[in-house]
Amino acid sequence: MSVSVKAIACTPGLHRYLVHHGRAADPLLEELARVTRAAVPELAHMTLPLEEATLLTFLANLTAARTVVEVGMFTGSSTIALARGLPADGRVLTCEIDSRFLELSAPYLERAGVADRVDVRVGPALTTLRSLPPAPHLDLVFIDADKPSYIGYWExxxxxxxxxxxxxxxxxxxxxxxxSPEPGTKAAAVHAFNEHARADERVELVMLNVADGITLARRLDEQDREE
Structure with a gap:
């Protein structure tokens, strides 16, 4: 590779610096993370990092989003982050397969002041997505659920x-x-999705080395695609 590589390892100290100077410290989400660790320790690694929550709010604000779909609510950190970036009449429709997480997330949605902007749909996300109007109407979507279904959600x-x-x-x-030359099942599914998204001419995209990796894709219109 001829270009320089400037990625740096994020040590605990550097991460604290990043959270502080990126204004990502958030007592409510930090409390929710602790509650999540206590309630479902085996799944606590799925909690959204604070810097990623701040990025979601920033992007929702930046795009002036009003209609948002989230695939994978878990205990609500990303839902809160997205809803915080919306105007009062904005809405997040969030898909969650496990009803256990509704009771845990509900008080935090209320305390964050965004409960009235959130519509939780419990059940298979593909079923929910297929029930939505087919015409282009969504401003922003966030996919963070079971990896083998990423391509299906995308489509x-x-x-x-x-x-x-x-x-x-x-x-x-x-x-x-x-x-990895021998990735696990989930990693192989993510790699397959990355290849699928990279080849999709309906979008332009960038992959960021933030948290566990984030892909941002902008939907193109016909004129953009012709150019």
Missing amino acids: ELVPRVRPGGLLIVDNSLFSGEVV
Whole structure:
């Protein structure tokens, strides 16, 4: 590779610096993370990092999003982050397969002041997505759920995102395992998704080495694609 590589390892001290100077410290989300660790310690690694929560709010604000779909609520950190970036009449429709997390997340949605902007749909996300109007109408989507279904979620959502709208996909580096010669099942699914998204001419995208990897994709209109 001829270009320079400037990625640096994020040590605990550097991460604290990043959270502080990136204004990502958030007592409510930090409390929710502790509650999540106590309630479901085996799944606590799925909690959204604070700097990624701040990025989601920033992107929702930046795109002036009003209509958002989230695939994978878990205990609500990303839902809160997205909803915080919306105007009062904005809405997040969030898909969650496990009803256990509704009771845990509900008080935090209320305390964050965003409960009235959130519509939780419990059940298979693909079923929920297929029930949405097929016309392009979504401003922003966030995909952070079961990795083998990423391509299916993408294919349901891309046509429903308006031109200029944003798709955000989490875990696109999967702890670096996407470049392993023998990746695990989930990492292999993420790699397959990355190849699929990279070849999709309906979007322009960039992959960021933030948290566990984030892919940002902007939906193109026909004129953009012709150029």
